[in-house]
Amino acid sequence: MPEPNVPVPxxxxxxxxxxxxxxxxxxxxxxxxxxxxxxxxxxxxPVVAKKGTTVLQxxxxxxxxxPHYCYHPGLxxxxxxxxxxxxxxxxxxxxxxxxxxxxxxxxxxxxxxRVKDTREGIMEFLLINHPLxxxxxxxxxxxxxxxxxxxxxxxxxxxxxxxxxxxxxxxIGARVTFDGERCIxxxxxxxxxxxxxxxxxxxxxxxxxxxxxxxxxxxxxxNAYSGNTVDICPVGALTWKPFxxxxxxxxxxxxxxxxxxxxxxxxxxxxxxxxxxxxxTPRHNPEVNGWWMxxxxxQTYAPVQDxxxxxxxxxxxxxxxxxxxxxxxxxxxxxxxxxxIDQAAAILRAAATRHGAGALAALxxxxxxxxxxxxxxxxxxxxxxxxxxVPPHEEGQDDDLLIRKDRTPNGRGAGLLxxxxxxxxAVAALAADVAARKVRGLVILGEDPAGDGLIRAEAxxxxxxxxxxxxxxxxxxxxxHVALPSCGYGESEGVYVNCTGHAQRTRAAVRPGGLAVxxxxxLREIGRRFGLGGAHSSAPAxxxxxxxxxxxxxxxxxxxxxxxxAPVKGA
Amino acid sequence: MAYEKLLTRNIHRDNSHTIDVYLANxxxxxxxxxxxxxxxxxxxxxxxxxxxxxxxGAGFPAGVKWSFLPKTRDKPRYLCVNADESExxxxxxxxxxxxxxxxxxxxxxxxxxxIDCHTAFFYIRGEFHRGYRVFQKAIDEAYARGFLGRNILGxxxxxxxxxxxxxxxxxxxxxxxxxxxxxxxxxxxxxKPPFPAIVGLYGxxxxxxxxxxLANVPYIAERGAAWFAGIGRPKNTGPKLFCLSGHVKRPGVxxxxxxxxxxxxxxxxxxxxxxxDRPLKAAVPGGSSMxxxxxxRCDVLLDFDSLAAAGTSLGSAGGMVMDSSTxxxxxxxxxxxxxxxxxxxxxxxxxxxxxxxxKILRRLEMGEGxxxxxxxxxxxxxxxxxxxxxxxxxxxAWPVSSYVTEFRSEFDDHATRKACPFGAASVR
Numbered sequence: 001m002p003e004p005n006v007p008v009p010x011x012x013x014x015x016x017x018x019x020x021x022x023x024x025x026x027x028x029x030x031x032x033x034x035x036x037x038x039x040x041x042x043x044x045x046p047v048v049a050k051k052g053t054t055v056l057q058x059x060x061x062x063x064x065x066x067p068h069y070c071y072h073p074g075l076x077x078x079x080x081x082x083x084x085x086x087x088x089x090x091x092x093x094x095x096x097x098x099x100x101x102x103x104x105x106x107x108x109x110x111x112x113x114r115v116k117d118t119r120e121g122i123m124e125f126l127l128i129n130h131p132l133x134x135x136x137x138x139x140x141x142x143x144x145x146x147x148x149x150x151x152x153x154x155x156x157x158x159x160x161x162x163x164x165x166x167x168x169x170x171x172i173g174a175r176v177t178f179d180g181e182r183c184i185x186x187x188x189x190x191x192x193x194x195x196x197x198x199x200x201x202x203x204x205x206x207x208x209x210x211x212x213x214x215x216x217x218x219x220x221x222x223n224a225y226s227g228n229t230v231d232i233c234p235v236g237a238l239t240w241k242p243f244x245x246x247x248x249x250x251x252x253x254x255x256x257x258x259x260x261x262x263x264x265x266x267x268x269x270x271x272x273x274x275x276x277x278x279x280x281t282p283r284h285n286p287e288v289n290g291w292w293m294x295x296x297x298x299q300t301y302a303p304v305q306d307x308x309x310x311x312x313x314x315x316x317x318x319x320x321x322x323x324x325x326x327x328x329x330x331x332x333x334x335x336x337x338x339x340x341i342d343q344a345a346a347i348l349r350a351a352a353t354r355h356g357a358g359a360l361a362a363l364x365x366x367x368x369x370x371x372x373x374x375x376x377x378x379x380x381x382x383x384x385x386x387x388x389x390v391p392p393h394e395e396g397q398d399d400d401l402l403i404r405k406d407r408t409p410n411g412r413g414a415g416l417l418x419x420x421x422x423x424x425x426a427v428a429a430l431a432a433d434v435a436a437r438k439v440r441g442l443v444i445l446g447e448d449p450a451g452d453g454l455i456r457a458e459a460x461x462x463x464x465x466x467x468x469x470x471x472x473x474x475x476x477x478x479x480x481h482v483a484l485p486s487c488g489y490g491e492s493e494g495v496y497v498n499c500t501g502h503a504q505r506t507r508a509a510v511r512p513g514g515l516a517v518x519x520x521x522x523l524r525e526i527g528r529r530f531g532l533g534g535a536h537s538s539a540p541a542x543x544x545x546x547x548x549x550x551x552x553x554x555x556x557x558x559x560x561x562x563x564x565x566a567p568v569k570g571a
Numbered sequence: 572m573a574y575e576k577l578l579t580r581n582i583h584r585d586n587s588h589t590i591d592v593y594l595a596n597x598x599x600x601x602x603x604x605x606x607x608x609x610x611x612x613x614x615x616x617x618x619x620x621x622x623x624x625x626x627x628g629a630g631f632p633a634g635v636k637w638s639f640l641p642k643t644r645d646k647p648r649y650l651c652v653n654a655d656e657s658e659x660x661x662x663x664x665x666x667x668x669x670x671x672x673x674x675x676x677x678x679x680x681x682x683x684x685x686i687d688c689h690t691a692f693f694y695i696r697g698e699f700h701r702g703y704r705v706f707q708k709a710i711d712e713a714y715a716r717g718f719l720g721r722n723i724l725g726x727x728x729x730x731x732x733x734x735x736x737x738x739x740x741x742x743x744x745x746x747x748x749x750x751x752x753x754x755x756x757x758x759x760x761x762x763k764p765p766f767p768a769i770v771g772l773y774g775x776x777x778x779x780x781x782x783x784x785l786a787n788v789p790y791i792a793e794r795g796a797a798w799f800a801g802i803g804r805p806k807n808t809g810p811k812l813f814c815l816s817g818h819v820k821r822p823g824v825x826x827x828x829x830x831x832x833x834x835x836x837x838x839x840x841x842x843x844x845x846x847x848d849r850p851l852k853a854a855v856p857g858g859s860s861m862x863x864x865x866x867x868r869c870d871v872l873l874d875f876d877s878l879a880a881a882g883t884s885l886g887s888a889g890g891m892v893m894d895s896s897t898x899x900x901x902x903x904x905x906x907x908x909x910x911x912x913x914x915x916x917x918x919x920x921x922x923x924x925x926x927x928x929x930k931i932l933r934r935l936e937m938g939e940g941x942x943x944x945x946x947x948x949x950x951x952x953x954x955x956x957x958x959x960x961x962x963x964x965x966x967x968a969w970p971v972s973s974y975v976t977e978f979r980s981e982f983d984d985h986a987t988r989k990a991c992p993f994g995a996a997s998v999r
Contacts, residue, residue, distance in 0.1 A: 079762045080918045082958055093957045099762050121954035125923035158947055161930040185916060204757060204916065207740070209926035211916025 030105065040106040049102045056084055056097035059110060066110055067119060067148050069126075069234045070186035071098035074291040076195060081186050083122050083148065086110045094118055119152040128159040129209060130235075131168075131181040139236030141249040145184070164209050172214075173201075173221030175241050175295055176230055180212050183237035189213060189221075189229035196292060196401070199223040213237070224403060227295045231281055242299070243279045247271075255509035256283055256563045258496050260367060260489050261297035263406035265498030267564070268293060270301065270490050270509035277301035277490050277509060285564055287502055294403050304488035308473040311514025313340030314483040318347045318465055337484070337515060341522065344482040345529035347465035348383055351441030354464065357384035361430055361439045365446030366390050366408035366422050369494025369506065371542035372519040373410070373417050374550075376445055378534075379527030383443075389430045390414045391447055391454060392422035404499050413497035416552045416571060431455040434463065441465035445519060446486070448474035469522050471513075485516040492518040494539045495561065501571025503553075505561050577790050577810045578783065579826045582670035588705050590712040593673035599718055601793040602677050605684065606726035609792070614685035618788060620796035622808035626663075627653055627744075627781030628858070628887045629962075630875040637686050637778055639768035646775040648688040651753065652679055654695040654702070654782050655737050655744040659859040659909060661889030663812035664782035666824050668695070668702040671786070672709035676732070678785035680718065681792050683730050686778055691732045694749050697739040707734050741913035745961045746779040748915065759917045760961035781887075783812055803829035807874035817854075817892035818845040830874040837869075837892060849894035853977070857886030859906055860966030862973035863899075883973075898993035899978040900985050903970060904932040910967040921964050924955040928971055940986035948975050948982070 030039035033048045040047055042059050049058035054077075056066045069081035077099045085094035089107035094115065097108075109115065126145060134140045166180025190202040190213065201219040204211050215221060221229065230240045254269040259280065267285035270277050280301055282293035315335045335343065352360055362380050364373060380388060393407040408422060415421040427449075433439040434455055442463055449455040451474050460466055460479040468480040471488035486492075491512040497503045524536045536542050540558040547556045552570025560566065581587045581596055593599070605614055619634025640648060652675075656664040667675050683691050693710075695703050710732050713719040721729045735753055737743045743752045747761035750772050771777020787809055791799045800808045807829040813836055816822040820842030827836065833856050837843065844851060851866040856873055862883040864871065871881045878885045893902060911925040931948055934940050948971055956968035975982050984992055 077762070079960060082919050082960075085958060096762075118954065118958060121958070122919055125919045125927075125954070128923055128927060159927065160941075161927075161934070164926065184919070185922065204759075207742075207916045208911050208914035209916070209922055211922060 027107070033104075038102050038104040038106070040102050040104070040108065042108045043110055047102075051102070053102050054098055055086060055088075055095070055100045055102060055106075055108055058102050059097065059108070064110055066097040067144075067151065068098055069144055069184060070188060072188050072191075072232055072291075074196065075188060075191040075232075078187050078191065081122070081126075081184065083119060085115065085118050085122075087112050087115050116152065119148070120154060123148055123152045124154060124158070126184050127153075127157070129164045129181070130184070131163065133182070136245075137182065137236040138239045138244055138246075138249075139182075139233070143236060144234035166212055172238070173226050176221050176226050177239045177241055177244060178213065178221075179237050179239070182235050183213055184235055185211055185213070186234060187213075188232045188234065189238055192225075192229050192232060193221070193223065196228070197223045197225040199225075202229075224294050224296065224399070225292060225401065227298050228282070228292045232291075240279060240298070242302075247273045247278045252278060253509075254281075255490075255507050256505075257490065257509060258409065258498075258504045258506045258565075259293055259297040259300055260409040260496070260506070261294070261300045261407065262402075263404040263408060263411055263499035264289060264402045265409050265496050265502070265504055266293040266297055266402060267504060268297070270507075272490075272509045275510045276305060283563070285504075287564065287567070288498060288500075288504070289402055292402060294401075296403070301490050304471060304490060309488075309513045309516070310470055310473045310477050310483055310485040311516070312485060313337055313515065314477070314480065315340050315343045316481050318350070318481045337517065337522075338525070340482055340484055341525045341529065344465075344467040344484065344526060345383070347481055348385075348441050348443070348467060349530075351463075351465040352384055355440040357386070359438065359440040360385045360442070360465075361387040361389065361433070362443040362445065363427075363430065363447045363449060364388050364390050364414070364419055366393070366411040366414050367489075368410060368446050368519055369492075369496060369539065370410065370413045370417065370503070370546060370553075371494045371539045372445070372523065373414055373419055374542055374546050375520045375523040375527065375536060377417065377419060379523040379530070379532055380443060382527045382530035382532040384530075385441075385443060387430075387439075388419050389426045390419055390422045391427045391449070391452075392424050406499065409498070410496040412499060412501060412571065413495070413503075416497060416501075416568060417546070417550060427454050431459070435459045437462060439463070442467070444468045444470070444476055444480075445523075446470055448472065448476045450475035450479060467526075469519055471516060484522050485514055486519045486522060487512040487516050491516065492520075492539070494518075494520070495543055495558070497568055497571065501568045502565050503556065503561060503568050504565030505558070505563075574826075574828060576826050578667065578671075578674070578786055578812055579824070580671075581674065582666060587670050588672055588709065590673055590709065590716060593671070598673050599677055601789045602680055602718065603724060605681055605792050606724055606728060611685050611687050614681065614792065617796045618682075618685060618791055621787075621791045621799040622796075622806060623784065623787050623791065623799065624807070624809075624875060625781055626783035626787075626811070626887070628658070628860075628884075630885060633780060633784055636768065636780075637682075639766065640686060640776050640778065641769060647690065648686060649772045649775055649777040650679065650683045650686065650688045650691040651746075651749060651772060651777055651779040652691060652693045652782060652785060653744060653746065653749060653779055654693055654699070654706075655749060656696055656699075656782070656887075657741040657744050657913075658887050658889050659906070660816050660855070660891045661814050661858050661887040663814050663824050663888065665699060665702055666812070667782055667786050668699065669705050672706045673713070674789060675706075675782055675786050676709055676713055676718070678788040679732060680713075680723070680730055681788045682778075682780065682785050684728055685788075688778070689729055689731065691730060692753055692772070693732055693734045694743070694753055695734060695736055696744075697737040703734065703736055710734065740915070741909075742915040742961075742963060745963065748961070749779065750777065757915075759915050760963070762960060804872070804874055804877075807876055811873070811888060813840075813873060813888045813890060814858075815841045815890045815892060817890075818849065818894035818897070819843070819892050820845055827873075830872045830877065833869055833871050833873050833890070836873060836890070841892075844892070844894055846894060846896075849896050851892065852895045852897055853893045853899065855883070855891045855970075856888075857884045858889035859891065859909070860962075860969060861886045862969045863977055865977045896993070898936070898991055899974050899981050900932060900936050900991065901993065903974040904929065904936050906970050907932050907967065910963070914963060914967075918960045918964075920955045921959045921967070924951055924964075925967050927951055928967065935982065935985045936991050938985075938988075938990040940989065942983070942986050944986050945975050945979060945982040948972075 084097035087109040170178040172178035252271040266289035267283040450457040543558040743758040748758040752758035825840040952968040
């Protein structure tokens with residue numbers, strides 16, 4: 001007969017000893033584990049970990065932080081900093097947590113006096129020859145030496161002699177500067193160049209206290225991923241030239257976003273201060289970029305801040321005399337956004353009336369977000385524009401790490417939305433039709449075909465209607481009848497779909513310049529001039545409209561994309 | 572009964588380094604017999620039974636080390652001969668390499684045979700120019716006479732021996748740094764585990780043995796494990812080369828059974844103290860990396876276990892003798908400078924600790940010491956010891972802690988008097 005299914009009472013705790021020495025506290029029983037797992041105790045807490053896991057990793061799963069410098073989850077184990085030494089029962093010497101694999105029944109202690117004393121010792125060793133120039137160090141505020149000094153530092157030094165000196169501003173690469181005195185020789189940078197970029201520029205030279213990181217003769221730290229060595233440098237030895245002395249990191253606000261430099265769409269953080277982006281660093285995303293990003297992508301923000309902006313709407317007289325009052329070129333009052341959009345609708349309508357809707361076309365950038373592309377499709381359809389062309393932007397070759405030759409972040413998204421994938425032949429055909437005056441009205445969203453040499457500016461000037469939406473004061477904008485200022489990279493939010501079909505959210509990190517507004521809001525207003533309905537009140541709302549109406553995105557939600565993004569099922 | 576010299580049997584013969592002299596004195600006979608009559612397993616067993624312990628410093632039983640090789644044979648196995656003899660005061664392997672290279676080579680072939688390995692690397696210290704030339708010539712002779720190469724002496728067993736010259740780093744004598752250097756990389760010790768017997772040279776199972784260790788193997792093959800085990804003391808078997816340097820009349824390499832009293836080595840072999848009026852002050856029987864013994868405790872037997880019981884180690888048997896004129900602060904400073912120069916710089920405690928020792932000791936010796944300096948030395952040594960990747964940490968922490976502990980008053984004197992009582996003669 002089966003036992004009744006009732007909870008079994010927990011065994012009673014042993015009664016406290018009445019007198020005499022207190023018995024050792026009983027160790028908790030090890031939990032059961034699967035065939036590929038082991039059970040162990042870390043600081044008295046039971047942990048189940050996969051075989052092959054290191055003590056440091058297993059401790060991390062229960063929130064026990066084992067301090068370390070040289071260990072990095074994206075690199076091989078070097079075991080040289082010795083900061084992660086922990087006590088393991090029945091092992092006489094302390095063991096490094098980064099290299100010691102877990103074993104069944106292992107008893108690990110990370111908080112004993114012996115461990116703490118050793119950490120204090122390692123900190124003292126690391127600091128005796130460290131310049132302690134924290135006030136002027138770019139790493140200050142995100143420095144492991146500072147962090148562990150707070151936790152394990154003595155507060156005063158027993159070292160009274162002259163420190164070892166090294167060069168403090170070595171131009172070790174085109175974009176990276178090396179400070180030999182701050183270096184703690186953890187070799188993360190060396191291992192990165194050996195194992196990840198596989199360019200092998202760096203090594204340790206000289207010995208003992210004089211050991212120092214250097215490039216091999218004739219080499220420079222100039223690989224396409226050199227900036228990652230700066231990110232993983234736990235101290236201020238490697239600094240990113242554009243960020244040197246640019247901002248104190250404790251004033252920076254990191255906004256999780258996506259790099260717009262190529263079709264990989266690396267997860268990044270945009271670090272902002274006083275409405276400027278000061279640097280872009282990779283954000284760990286195992287589905288996209290792991291721990292890394294390329295140097296090119298780190299500078300995506302710079303043009304938006306450094307190039308001349310299209311700050312206010314521009315309205316110039318169209319050849320047909322269609323539309324309302326004269327433009328800014330005439331010296332009259334500057335038009336408002338609403339007036340400029342009215343004018344854009346008017347000249348497009350006039351061109352369609354005169355030449356037929358077939359004489360209208362649009363150039364849509366694959367750098368737009370999904371939401372912007374979606375509204376482009378809707379608004380342009382409302383205006384009767386059926387011919388949408390997406391220009392490709394390719395450079396170099398795909399490499400075997402992250403970089404794609406497709407330099408647009410959302411070409412895949414354009415294809416999935418039905419705009420058509422980026423297509424050079426379609427651009428050439430459009431250029432020919434503009435030159436042949438078959439196309440008489442053109443809407444350009446986020447592209448500069450005149451500047452890029454795709455369509456000659458003279459040809460653009462022959463159009464009856466040229467409406468340009470962009471953040472730049474580009475050569476194409478110069479030819480426009482109506483130019484509408486939009487947000488640039490980092491100024492608005494939305495979704496990119498990368499080359500593997502992974503959708504991720506970009507976020508607005510800084511306020512847009514001038515009167516710029518998100519592209520989708522401009523398109524919504526243009527669409528409304530042509531009778532387009534729907535609230536389309538925000539990027540999330542538009543994304544939900546995409547999920548509801550475009551089968552490839554069925555079931556997705558903006559909110560659920562979170563910071564890691566999600567694969568597009570239809571991709 | 573007079574002790575029969577084995578390892579140094581040939582060294583005084585004319586042209587002892589040539590194969591003809593070696594053959595004329597019974598050389599390669601053991602190899603001939605073993606290849607014909609003894610299986611590799613039996614040969615390995617014989618070395619295990621002999622109790623032969625590694626002569627490089629750690630004293631680990633050679634046969635046991637060999638048996639750590641994995642049973643699977645999916646990768647080649649390598650034998651690496653550690654001829655990177657660099658410990659200050661140790662110069663025994665150099666003698667064997669230069670004076671009796673064929674004894675070493677026969678030991679290499681027999682050992683490689685025992686572990687079923689077909690490629691052996693002879694990693695020789697870069698400064699050993701003569702030793703390198705002599706040994707390379709010995710290898711060439713052995714190939715020419717059929718003792719090396721394919722199908723040795725018609726046995727079907729093949730072995731190649733390749734020499735590789737180090738570039739002068741002490742750390743490359745540490746077995747895993749040696750492997751890195753042999754692979755053409757910077758000589759940095761590896762993390763263990765994995766141990767070289769499992770993952771060694773080029774990721775393959777590898778045995779690393781000291782020159783002198785292997786030089787014993789022909790005798791074990793020739794006369795048997797039991798005979799070998801009868802030399803020396805229990806668990807400390809066989810003949811041993813002892814180096815002695817410092818304030819002795821006849822510094823040099825002396826062969827004796829393991830377990831010979833240190834005082835006998837000093838007084839009878841090395842002729843006693845250099846100056847009759849300057850008595851023994853201290854000695855490091857095992858070599859510079861080992862703990863120092865003050866004179867009253869120097870009455871010890873020279874073998875692995877006796878010296879461990881005495882609080883020091885046999886190490887590589889590079890004994891150093893210091894008389895009453897020695898400033899222990901200066902002597903330690905001299906050693907510390909060596910270790911600071913030779914620390915590979917890889918791991919934090921050794922890289923930073925070695926340089927710090929030098930700075931503290933130099934201040935003490937130059938009269939700029941502080942009363943807290945001796946305790947500081949002890950505390951830094953305590954934090955280096957046991958916390959490094961390789962034994963280099965101990966190799967510097969042991970001398971520092973033992974010199975300060977055993978001669979504390981001398982260190983305190985330096986600090987309080989703000990001067991070296993011996994005149995700071997040893998400071999460059």
